[in-house]
Amino acid sequence: MSSVSLIERRLLKWNKLSSLLPKPIEPLLLPIEHVNKLLKICADSSYLRIGESIHAHFIVRNQSSRAEDVFQINSLINFYMKCRKTVRARKVFDSMPERNVVSWSALMKGYQDSGFDLEVLKLFKSMSFSGESQPNEFVATVVLKSCSNSRRIEEGKQFHGCFLKSGLVSHEFVRNSLVYMYSSSSGTGEAIRILDDLPCYDLLAFNSALSGYLEYGAIKEGFDVLRRMAIEDSVWDDFTYMSCLRLCSNLRDLELARQIHSRILRAGFKWDVVVRGALINMYGKCGQVLYAQRVYDDTHAQNIVLNTSIMDAYFQNQCFEEALNFFAKKMETKEVLPNEFTFAVLLNSIAELSLLKHGGLLHGLVVKSGFRNHVMVGNALVNMYAKSGSIEDARKAFSFMTFRDIITWNTMIGGLTHHGLGREALEAFDKMMIAGEIPNHITFISILQACSHIGFVEQGLYYFNQLMKQFGVQPDLRHYTCIVRLLSKAGLFREAEDFMKTAPIEWDVVAWRSLLNACYVRRNYRLGKRVGKFAIEMYPKDSGMYILLSNIHAKSKEWEDVARVRSLMKKRRVKKEPGVSWIGIRNQTHVFLSDEKRHPEIVLIYVKVKEVLSKIRPLGYSPDVAGVFHDVDEEQRENSLSHHSEKLAVAYGLMKTPENSPLYVTKNVRICDDCHSAIKLISRLSNRLIVVRDSNRFHHFQDGQCSCCDYW
């Protein structure tokens, strides 16, 4: 065979083989509709990388800069907004040669979803001004929702007029957005007027009004809407039922709650976890922890949402220990992995019980579980430390927080005030202003109390008369009472009386008790007797008034009047709330009543009290028997004084904890004068910090002094 024919044969074979090989790949040329679809998938699933490649693909093929490319450019805006890349979306929008209404609405919706509601309103104004496109119902809905979110009712009214002119208001979605805007931003009857003008009953519009009023806190209006919905006798949807449960929780109306519950049952409503959680929450708020428990027990698939709901129901009904025990039980069986809500409920329960040690342990668990940076958990930590007596740890928890909201600031300022740190509270208030947080009515209560603690009368009046107005905070009874306290504590009794006479408010027992207490502490016995006489007639069931009046008579050595007040109290069957104090020692809480007999170590405790009291006598302690509320002889009076619950708790703490370690005691009612002066001296004698939380505030006893400066 010649060499030529060999080559020919090989070539032939090669050609045969190569025909079987796949053809070389052409550059990818997907039709534009397919690319747009792909971009939508990227937007919905936040596939940033792939979406960016598509954008690059558009640029290479010059498909994103011509007027006819508006469709895919709009898709790009939508994609970047869904991936939370607002700046890039804006760049794409700004470089568009021509825009249509979809371009505008995509950008607005994106801004709204990212929480930039003011930007939405600005964009809408530029859109109207440029005249590029006319708003459609989608744009109108977005704009009105942003007005609701940012509570810009005045601008909302202008837009309402604008949509009225263009006829968009007749569109169902726009109308419902209007209803929601008016109800959620102003709580006024405007939303109801729109409902009145409806051609026929519309469930969605009524739902919008109901949830809007609830959002605003206009409970009465919300209830009116619900009543009208009940009269219509139409079918309700999930949304209606959830709003109803919320309404019942707010109203704390058990009867209504049960009616709604039975309506849910009759409607054969789908029982999902959210509804059950809402039901448990509702019964908890209505004070029916047993009903809440029953709903919980009926649920087969229990999860963290329901577990937290039932713990919260315990918390709402002051069953703090039950909430903690429930959690401990679930932790043991590993049935529960706590979330941020669980931690908040637990920490707040611990705060109410002042269990500093348990709080510290839970703090460790928070850190381990990775919830430390959650605002709600951070707030609960600050609250727990402040209420458990360690304001220093509260401050640390506060400074550790990356994000803070109004509750964070209020908790910190309130905590400082409760600990009598008025100056620090006012400093924190200044920092809050610098941080741009807007104070609310709770902030001002703390601030006025802080002023009262440190005797800043002028500043307090400035906050009350000027600053509250500037921030649009309407003063209520609590603020007015703070002013009575501020003036009377400073000894300005005439001003306090004038204020009480002229203030446009109906005073309650707390205000009168504050004034009477000031008379007692500031030794204005003349006014005290006048106020006390009036107060026990006005509030004949309030034991505190009798005790204060009796103490005032005792201080003036008017023993007959003391006897008269006491017999009046007996005749009217007014009982003094028994004093209870507790102290936590090594994971156990020890509770003491006055004249306690049941504690296993009570004999030793009495010996300790006697020993300590005899040691502080040379330091200046003399029992203040004037305040003792029993008709007994001198020796018995002293005995009864020395067996006060807070003295027993402190003595037990001295017995059971290492030298120099701080003691934290909690008392259910106001600490009495005698215990106050005794504990001051005990703090010096034992060289310890003793923190007592009573019903009013915290007392930090150290080196013979108390942080309250003897006024509480």
Ligand SMILES: [Zn+2]
């Ligand atoms: Zn006492």
Ligand SMILES: [Zn+2]
């Ligand atoms: Zn004190």
